[in-house]
Amino acid sequence: MSCAPLLANSPIAAARTRLRYTRIRTCVLGPFRYPRMPFAFEVGRLFGIRIRVHALFLAMVALFWLTQSSGEGAIGRLTLLAYLGLLFVFVLIHELGHAVMARRFGVQVIDITLWPLGGMARLSRVPETPHIELLIAAAGPVVNIVLTGLLLAVAALGNVLASTEILDPGRWFAMTDLGVGSVLAFSIGVNLIMGTFNLLPAFPLDGGRVLRALLGARLDFVAATVWAVRLGRVVAILVLVAATATDLLGITELPLLGFFLVAVFVHVAGAQEELQVRIRAEREKEAETLTTPRPAAPPRFSREEYQKLVDRLPGEEP
Numbered sequence: 020m021s022c023a024p025l026l027a028n029s030p031i032a033a034a035r036t037r038l039r040y041t042r043i044r045t046c047v048l049g050p051f052r053y054p055r056m057p058f059a060f061e062v063g064r065l066f067g068i069r070i071r072v073h074a075l076f077l078a079m080v081a082l083f084w085l086t087q088s089s090g091e092g093a094i095g096r097l098t099l100l101a102y103l104g105l106l107f108v109f110v111l112i113h114e115l116g117h118a119v120m121a122r123r124f125g126v127q128v129i130d131i132t133l134w135p136l137g138g139m140a141r142l143s144r145v146p147e148t149p150h151i152e153l154l155i156a157a158a159g160p161v162v163n164i165v166l167t168g169l170l171l172a173v174a175a176l177g178n179v180l181a182s183t184e185i186l187d188p189g190r191w192f193a194m195t196d197l198g199v200g201s202v203l204a205f206s207i208g209v210n211l212i213m214g215t216f217n218l219l220p221a222f223p224l225d226g227g228r229v230l231r232a233l234l235g236a237r238l239d240f241v242a243a244t245v246w247a248v249r250l251g252r253v254v255a256i257l258v259l260v261a262a263t264a265t266d267l268l269g270i271t272e273l274p275l276l277g278f279f280l281v282a283v284f285v286h287v288a289g290a291q292e293e294l295q296v297r298i299r300a301e302r303e304k305e306a307e308t309l310t311t312p313r314p315a316a317p318p319r320f321s322r323e324e325y326q327k328l329v330d331r332l333p334g335e336e337p
């Protein structure tokens with residue numbers, strides 16, 4: 020179906036066309052919300068979904084690889100590359116979790132783009148039914164948490180859980196050898212962090228979408244979005260402040276730049292999505308007003324009065 024409005028002669032037909040146009044625009048809101056990123060290159064397809072990689076993501080990975088593996092031999096460099104490949108796979112699995120759940124509800128996934136802040140699945144439309152949005156948003160982090168559990172079970176079965184590598188977060192990202200213990204420790208660390216961090220109620224992160232869905236059970240879609248954006252901003256600032264404070268006190272060594280970028284993303288993307296939701300609600304309201312038939316005007320004369328007026332008219336000549 021084309022988005023172009025059809026030619027119409029009557030005002031009602033024009034209004035109907037306009038309503039249809041609005042609905043078509045609505046059904047492809049996903050790409051409007053997060054337009055296809057420039058400088059993102061397709062690297063393949065998985066279950067019919069295009070997988071793209073952003074140039075900045077490649078540059079970041081290359082920079083990390085070059086700086087971290089400098090002074091390492093060929094094996095050290097390849098080992099680090101293998102770990103980065105594994106990270107790529109886990110981000111992809113997270114996004115596929117969203118994609119599979121979205122498809123169950125008839126929402127198509129246009130593509131999955133890997134960019135510096137992780138992955139992003141563009142949906143063909145925004146699910147406005149709270150329980151559907153909740154299930155699609157939660158599916159990604161749930162996949163990571165289930166994977167964490169499975170990997171812990173594998174580690175326990177293999178009797179490697181006792182090794183300090185797996186229980187010590189300080190060694191999760193050592194990435195020095197491809198031994199079973201190191202790979203398991205890395206995989207557990209990555210999945211645990213990816214699952215829990217994404218569940219933060221900072222809209223438009225997954226947890227923020229879950230929050231909007233929960234608010235949507237009581238509020239309308241626009242109000243739920245507004246509150247999710249507001250609360251998300253507070254959460255993003257609190258997390259950034261907490262990360263900076265623990266870092267300054269020497270308790271943790273966190274990538275503060277990453278936390279700062281996520282806070283900026285939450286602010287900017289949240290505002291953008293709130294605006295889109297408001298515009299769409301306005302359009303739908305306008306289209307509804309245009310298509311609702313006006314009530315018929317009450318008759319000015321009663322039947323008797325009308326008859327009297329007719330009787331007063333000069334009769335037709337035979």
Ligand SMILES: [Zn+2]
Pocket residue numbers: 113114117159160217225
């Ligand atoms: Zn996600």
